[in-house]
Amino acid sequence: MKLKDWIAEFAPDVLVTENPDAPGRKRGLQIDILKRFDAIGQELPIINLLVRRRQSFRNAYEEAADLARQFPDLAMMVPAKPPIWGNEPYNLILFEALVLMREAGLLKALGEGNGIQDF
Numbered sequence: 167m168k169l170k171d172w173i174a175e176f177a178p179d180v181l182v183t184e185n186p187d188a189p190g191r192k193r194g195l196q197i198d199i200l201k202r203f204d205a206i207g208q209e210l211p212i213i214n215l216l217v218r219r220r221q222s223f224r225n226a227y228e229e230a231a232d233l234a235r236q237f238p239d240l241a242m243m244v245p246a247k248p249p250i251w252g253n254e255p256y257n258l259i260l261f262e263a264l265v266l267m268r269e270a271g272l273l274k275a276l277g278e279g280n281g282i283q284d285f
Contacts, residue, residue, distance in 0.1 A: 181207040181214050182266045185243050188218040217269040230261035234271075237264070 173181070175186030184190070186200035223229040227247040234241040245255035267273050 168220075169203060170210075173206075173210060173212070176256045178259060179212060180272070181210070181212055182270045182272070183207060183214070183216055184266060185216040190219055209234045217266055219266065219269060226261065227273055228258075230258060233261050233264050233268075 176206065181203070183203040184200055186197045186204065204214065204216055213237070223232065227245065227267045234244045243257050243260060245258050248255065264273065
């Protein structure tokens with residue numbers, strides 16, 4: 167399993183996963199993947215957090231721009247929204263990860279230190 171390989175390589179203290187049982191827009195295979203992430207997280211000696219992904223913005227691009235205001239070094243990575251027929255930009259996943267960290271309570275509010283909550 168690739169997730170176990172990534173965890174072994176990067177040795178995180180925490181695995182944050184969107185709760186597959188919470189209401190949301192995830193369907194089918196996405197739900198199965200999230201359930202597998204949770205199962206793997208429970209097997210490993212790391213903190214495993216399931217969080218509900220709340221939709222606070224009209225779209226992920228507005229949310230990415232908001233996060234870039236909190237983390238200015240990421241401003242150059244905020245993707246432009248593609249045309250409806252275009253693919254979602256790959257770097258949007260970086261902002262999705264930050265959103266999950268925020269939902270887990272691992273990000274400090276703007277102006278509170280470096281933005282990352284320590285354990």
